[in-house]
Amino acid sequence: MKKDSIAIDMDGVMADVEAHFLSWFNKEYLTSLTHEDLKGKSESKAFPVKGIIKKYANTPGFFETVPVMEGAVEAVKKLQQTYDVYVVSAAMEFPNSLIEKRNWLKKHFPFIDWRNIILCGSKHIINTDYMIDDHPKNLDPFKGETLLFEAFHNIKIKNHSRAKNWNDVLNYFDVNS
DSSP: OOOOEEEEOSBTTTBOHHHHHHHHHHHHHTOOOOHHHHTTOOTTTSSSSTTHHHHHHTSTTTGGGOOBOTTHHHHHHHHHHHSEEEEEEEOSSSTTHHHHHHHHHHHHOTTSOGGGEEEESOGGGOOOSEEEESOHHHHTTOSSEEEEEOOGGGTTOOSSEEESSHHHHHHHTTOOO
């Protein structure tokens, strides 16, 4: 019997880029911005220094050192028991991210087969049954069922089912036992 399939985004879903951006920014600018300070702001307006997210995303080592989102490893393992799980990440925009994201996955999610990793430019071609992502721009054109993973930049979005954390994801897919 064919399993249903899930496409899971990396940045902001499996990888805690929000915490990483905050850490790098606070260290460089000697500030103490918090998650609360970012809530409800777009990525381009979240930090008081214009272009800082793109600067960090283009810095060698950034993507390879992102912390894992709390609960992600265990949740993905549970999802794999019932679903065909694919990691889908738009990795072409930032030149270093392609190999760094692959290395990051090998380190933190070594149980994900290389054939289930899709590093692409646009997610519009993805044709799984479900997609979990923190960006509505990836979910809006998707033809399957969508689950918006909560992030500071999507708090006001209301047109997708929402997961605040990985426990919510497991509950959504009814695999939390």
